[in-house]
Amino acid sequence: MSNIAGTKSSLTWAVHLSLAALVLLWLFPTAGLLISSFRTADQISTSGWWKSLVSSEQNQTLRTAPGSEQIELDGKFFVEGNLFEGQKEAMISAWGTSSKAIADYKPGDVAILKKGGTVTVAANGDYRLENTEALKGKRGIRIFTTATRPPEFTISNYGHVLFEESASDSMAKAFFNTMTVTIPATIIPILIAAFAAYALAWMDFPGRALMIAAVVGLLVVPLQLALIPLLKFHNQIGIGKGYVGVWLAHTGFGLPMAIYLLRNYMVGLPRDIIENARVDGATEFQIFNKIIIPLSFPALASFAIFQFLWTWNDLLVSLVFLIDSSGETTVMTKRIVEMLGTRGGNWEILATSAFVSIAVPLLVFFSMQKYLVRGLLAGSVK
Amino acid sequence: MHPALQGLLTIIIGVGGCVGYFYGSNQLLDKVICPPTGSNAGRNINRANIIRPWLFILPAILALGLYLAYPVFETFRLSITERLPRGESKFVGLDNYRQMFSEDKFWEALKNNILWLIVVPALSTAFGLLAAQLSDRVRWGNIAKSIIFMPMAISFVGAAVIWKLVYDTRPIEQDQIGALNALYLFFGGTEPNTWLTIPFWNNFFLMIVLVWIQTGFAMVILSAALRGIPEETIEAAIIDGANSFQIFFKIKVPQIAGTIVVVWTTITIIVLKVFDIVFAMTNGQWNTQVLANYMYAKLFTANDWGVGSASAMIIMLLVTPILIWNVRNARKEMR
Numbered sequence: 001m002s003n004i005a006g007t008k009s010s011l012t013w014a015v016h017l018s019l020a021a022l023v024l025l026w027l028f029p030t031a032g033l034l035i036s037s038f039r040t041a042d043q044i045s046t047s048g049w050w051k052s053l054v055s056s057e058q059n060q061t062l063r064t065a066p067g068s069e070q071i072e073l074d075g076k077f078f079v080e081g082n083l084f085e086g087q088k089e090a091m092i093s094a095w096g097t098s099s100k101a102i103a104d105y106k107p108g109d110v111a112i113l114k115k116g117g118t119v120t121v122a123a124n125g126d127y128r129l130e131n132t133e134a135l136k137g138k139r140g141i142r143i144f145t146t147a148t149r150p151p152e153f154t155i156s157n158y159g160h161v162l163f164e165e166s167a168s169d170s171m172a173k174a175f176f177n178t179m180t181v182t183i184p185a186t187i188i189p190i191l192i193a194a195f196a197a198y199a200l201a202w203m204d205f206p207g208r209a210l211m212i213a214a215v216v217g218l219l220v221v222p223l224q225l226a227l228i229p230l231l232k233f234h235n236q237i238g239i240g241k242g243y244v245g246v247w248l249a250h251t252g253f254g255l256p257m258a259i260y261l262l263r264n265y266m267v268g269l270p271r272d273i274i275e276n277a278r279v280d281g282a283t284e285f286q287i288f289n290k291i292i293i294p295l296s297f298p299a300l301a302s303f304a305i306f307q308f309l310w311t312w313n314d315l316l317v318s319l320v321f322l323i324d325s326s327g328e329t330t331v332m333t334k335r336i337v338e339m340l341g342t343r344g345g346n347w348e349i350l351a352t353s354a355f356v357s358i359a360v361p362l363l364v365f366f367s368m369q370k371y372l373v374r375g376l377l378a379g380s381v382k
Numbered sequence: 383m384h385p386a387l388q389g390l391l392t393i394i395i396g397v398g399g400c401v402g403y404f405y406g407s408n409q410l411l412d413k414v415i416c417p418p419t420g421s422n423a424g425r426n427i428n429r430a431n432i433i434r435p436w437l438f439i440l441p442a443i444l445a446l447g448l449y450l451a452y453p454v455f456e457t458f459r460l461s462i463t464e465r466l467p468r469g470e471s472k473f474v475g476l477d478n479y480r481q482m483f484s485e486d487k488f489w490e491a492l493k494n495n496i497l498w499l500i501v502v503p504a505l506s507t508a509f510g511l512l513a514a515q516l517s518d519r520v521r522w523g524n525i526a527k528s529i530i531f532m533p534m535a536i537s538f539v540g541a542a543v544i545w546k547l548v549y550d551t552r553p554i555e556q557d558q559i560g561a562l563n564a565l566y567l568f569f570g571g572t573e574p575n576t577w578l579t580i581p582f583w584n585n586f587f588l589m590i591v592l593v594w595i596q597t598g599f600a601m602v603i604l605s606a607a608l609r610g611i612p613e614e615t616i617e618a619a620i621i622d623g624a625n626s627f628q629i630f631f632k633i634k635v636p637q638i639a640g641t642i643v644v645v646w647t648t649i650t651i652i653v654l655k656v657f658d659i660v661f662a663m664t665n666g667q668w669n670t671q672v673l674a675n676y677m678y679a680k681l682f683t684a685n686d687w688g689v690g691s692a693s694a695m696i697i698m699l700l701v702t703p704i705l706i707w708n709v710r711n712a713r714k715e716m717r
């Protein structure tokens with residue numbers, strides 16, 4: 001806009017750079033968790049996730065095979081093998097035989113051992129111990145290596161979190177519970193709200209303005225106020241803690257937003273269409289079904305996404321209205337909070353679980369972003 | 383019954399019930415109660431038109447009344463009563479409030495909440511405005527917007543995990559796996575900090591999480607407002623020799639001031655309700671308590687409904703000015 005008449009702003013580079021910085025800053029924390037979820041517990045706890053993207057240099061203390069595996073040949077004793085046996089491949093850049101000088105030798109060098117004999121280590125970890133006397137001792141000789149390892153990722157965390165049977169770790173059940181909460185809690189308020197919004201937008205009745213004002217007012221009432229009264233109410237009518245309660249609660253809490261959003265949208269529909277239909281003898285129910293609903297699809301989609309994200313991500317409502325002491329109906333957010341408490345150090349489990357719960361909203365977000373933006377623009381009280 | 387099956391059944395019953403109610407009640411009205419035929423056809427049509435809006439709106443009124451309006455009054459009633467055994471209760475006046483005001487934890491929560499109320503809306507709006515202005519001027523702006531907007535889809539709990547990893551602390555002799563400590567040591571810090579336990583400043587580390595989430599919201603709304611500015615005003619400013627900063631602060635920002643206020647108040651309300659982040663990251667320890675979490679602790683951990691309800695009323699009280707302002711604006715718009 002400020003580039004009109006070909007005056008290229010001198011600030012262009014500053015704009016690109018600062019926006020890039022902002023974007024990286026916003027992406028960095030999520031990227032950290034995503035990458036961590038593909039690393040093993042050891043990797044996560046020994047190096048920062050940002051180091052996992054490039055080949056990393058690590059110092060390791062390894063051992064050769066013990067003397068019992070030596071071979072005698074022409075009066076000499078040999079032990080041969082690979083230092084990285086059972087591990088991922090790595091490239092040794094330096095090595096040593098004493099903890100005080102861990103990088104004295106290059107790959108291929110021959111070191112003379114204090115106990116007698118020599119040892120040589122190749123870049124890929126192959127070693128060869130040589131001595132004129134038989135080697136003693138149950139354990140092999142320590143070799144200190146400095147090696148670079150290529151990036152290494154695994155999907156075993158996801159297998160563990162999703163398919164492990166042990167009840168304490170299984171996110172699969174929590175995933176289905178969350179789904180069970182979310183779907184009815186998204187669909188039911190839409191229906192109720194659509195009818196109400198149509199009445200508030202296109203039907204004339206006394207008290208309409210007051211009702212719209214009430215909806216706007218209820219939009220900001222904190223749901224914290226509703227917790228105890230509604231829990232009491234649910235206990236009185238006998239549904240207690242459970243899915244029915246959480247569905248009803250989400251429906252109630254989502255309604256003001258739904259009605260407000262849909263009414264704002266429906267008011268903007270062309271008056272002619274609706275009045276022509278009325279003149280042609282359509283009943284209000286037919287107008288609603290055949291004209292309003294199809295035309296309001298974008299607004300319905302916006303609200304559906306909102307309500308879906310909100311119920312999927314919710315913790316408080318589920319804590320209060322759903323999860324009882326048996327823990328059978330736990331949802332993902334609750335499981336993650338529990339893990340933060342009890343397994344604060346097990347980042348591989350935490351990161352993976354968190355990503356399992358984040359994945360679905362992110363998918364919805366990226367595929368339906370258009371509707372989400374539209375809904376936000378219509379839904380913020382002007 | 384399996385929950386998934388139960389869920390499916392609820393969808394069918396819920397949706398079927400809703401559709402059935404709306405269809406059935408309209409049919410009943412048109413065919414039985416006020417049929418538009420016979421000698422009273424005209425009168426009946428008028429009557430049907432008076433009744434019909436209420437059929438459409440009745441379920442919503444019931445749900446809103448029961449799930450949002452009634453609890454406000456019931457919570458107020460609970461806040462001035464004391465729970466006695468066997469489900470009875472006793473009127474105690476302002477005793478619950480008095481007890482709450484005498485607790486240090488409450489004042490800590492209130493002070494922290496005020497800090498949140500100042501910092502989070504301000505930073506989110508500022509970053510949102512910056513992101514909106516910058517991304518509208520580059521070709522890859524839409525990608526940038528998507529990424530900054532993305533945290534909106536992430537749950538507060540998920541965000542708590544994400545940021546806990548950023549704030550993670552390892553003993554000095556190990557490699558730091560938390561980005562903040564790694565940066566801190568890289569830039570000459572002497573030893574790693576456990577960020578979430580440093581009183582006062584830990585509040586800011588929690589606030590950053592919400593700022594990170596809400597900036598996208600601010601950006602989307604403000605970006606639309608920025609695009610709605612009439613181009614003539616900007617052209618005129620350029621012709622008069624204004625530079626980019628002058629255009630932004632003296633031409634654009636004043637024209638979207640209304641939208642900035644809307645964004646600010648919306649985020650303010652979200653801040654007042656913030657619960658999950660504090661609950662998941664510190665649970666109010668190390669002087670990070672906020673009202674919503676204080677209330678939750680009172681209601682469900684201490685099982686003290688009186689004081690819990692009293693603190694809920696405090697949250698309601700803080701929301702009320704915004705509520706009144708919104709309602710007045712909505713009414714003005716309708717006229």
